Amino acid sequence: MKRLFLISTCFLFCLACKKQEVVVEQIDQATLRKEAQPTEVRVATAEYRPFEFLVSATGTIESENELEIIFEGSGYLEELGIENGQKVKKGQVIGRLQNEKEKFALEKATVAFDKSYLNFRNDSISRGSNITKDVINTFELNSGLKDARINLREAQISLENTIIRAPSDGIIVDLATKKGSLISAGKKLCDIYDGQNLTLTAKILETDFGYIKPGLVADVFPLARRDQSFVAKVDEINPRVDEFGMVQIELKLNQTEGLLPGMNANAIVRVPQAKHIIVPREAVVIKQGKSVIFTVVNGTAQWKYVEIGLDNGTDVEVLDGLQDGDQVVLTNNIQLAHDAKVSIASQDVSTSKQ
Known part of the structure; x- marks a missing residue:
């Protein structure tokens, strides 16, 4: 009887174990997708x-034709007809030194020349029609005409040096003096630049040097004009690597409206590949x-x-x-x-x- 009880207990325990089994359902990945x-x-x-491989460059906008205007003569600046930012034409009078002494010197030189020429002409007439180049040269020396001609030209130059003219069309910048100032020869008056011909002098990494060649198109982004870009072309490459591992290139800008020399700008040079x-x-x-x-x-x-x-x-x-x-x-x-x-x-x- 005891043995029968043990068998029944084991059977019931096995049934209980079967009821506790957990059925795990396999997930179909395809169905989930x-x-x-x-x-x-x-x-x-x-x-x-x-x-298009893009090469980055950073630099400064410069004028191709920027000139420094200096005084050739000395004296007080009597007239000054320019200001910074003013556009001028080639040959335009932009300033004048006090020049009474120079005018007087020119007048004296003119009189001396006229006297010498009169003596020369009288000598030539007395010689008649039979006159050679050597004879003419002798008459000019004897009459003082050669010296008078040189002195007259010197007086003309001295007077002309008191008048300052624009050497080219352009825009006045860096005006360095005021009307009434005492000027010495060689002193700077101002700079003048051509606003129609601007370039970006920029530097690229030496590792990009092999990609760059003249004529490649670039987009220029001035820091002062963040909302606008300008088109340029590679104009010149300086084949030297500086101490910072950079190579200098020149980008000629096709558009210049609103740009000024000295502006900092970034550029992207487009390099077509296969x-x-x-x-x-x-x-x-x-x-x-x-x-x-x-x-x-x-x-x-x-x-x-x-x-x-x-x-x-x-x-x-x-x-x-x-x-x-x-x-x-x-x-x-x-x-x-x-x-x-x-x-x-x-x-x-x-x-x-x-």
């Missing part, structure tokens, strides 16, 4: 076209240590390993892994999975926009 809401993404179209598939930089993500781009095919994201070339900060070259016309995902692609459902948020973006 079908039921999940599509991830909203923005896309761009991959394009087969020349890639044709490749081009996509926006944000299309590339790193998965498992490799470059990946997701494309959209029939409403699903397709994971593609790609080989990346040059990167200009905006676009990248894709050397292998994509085709011309592929739609590439730009947003929400960090956590995106292969075959995930996606919906396009807006019209696709062209990679040709820089």
Whole structure:
């Protein structure tokens, strides 16, 4: 009887154990994907076209034709007809020194010349028609005409040096003196620059030197005109690396309205490369240590390993892994999975926009 009781107890214990078993239902991943809401993404179209490598440069805007105007004579500045920022024409009188002494000296030199010329003419008439170059030279020396001519020219130059004229068309800057000032010869009056011919003297990294050549187009962004860009071309390259590892280049600006010498500016030089598939930089993500781009095919994201070339900060070259016309995902692609459902948020973006 005792043995029968033990068997019954074991049987009931086994039944109790069976009732406590937990059934785990297997999750169908494919079913989950079908039921999940599509991830909203923005896309761009991959394009087969020349890639533009962008070289950054920083520098200062300068005038190609900037001149320093100095006084040739000395004395009090009697007249001053200019101010900073004024536009002047070549030959325009912009200042005048007190010149009574110079005028008097010119008058004396003119009288002396006239007297010498009269003596020369009388000597020539007395000689008659038979007169040679040697004889003329002798008469000029004897009459004092040669000396008088030199003295007259010297007096004319002295008077002319009291009158300051603009050496070229341009704009007055750095006016350094005032009317009534006592001036010495060689003192600076002002500078004048040509506002129509401006260049950006800039520096690039020596590692970018091999990409730059004359004629390349650049976009210039003056710090004082943040809302506006200007077009320029590489005009000159100084083939020397300075102590900071920089190379100087000259960019000739096509537009100059609103620009001033001395303005600081940044520039982006566009360097065309060979044709490749081009996509926006944000299309590339790193998965498992490799470059990946997701494309959209029939409403699903397709994971593609790609080989990346040059990167200009905006676009990248894709050397292998994509085709011309592929739609590439730009947003929400960090956590995106292969075959995930996606919906396009807006019209696709062209990679040709820089």
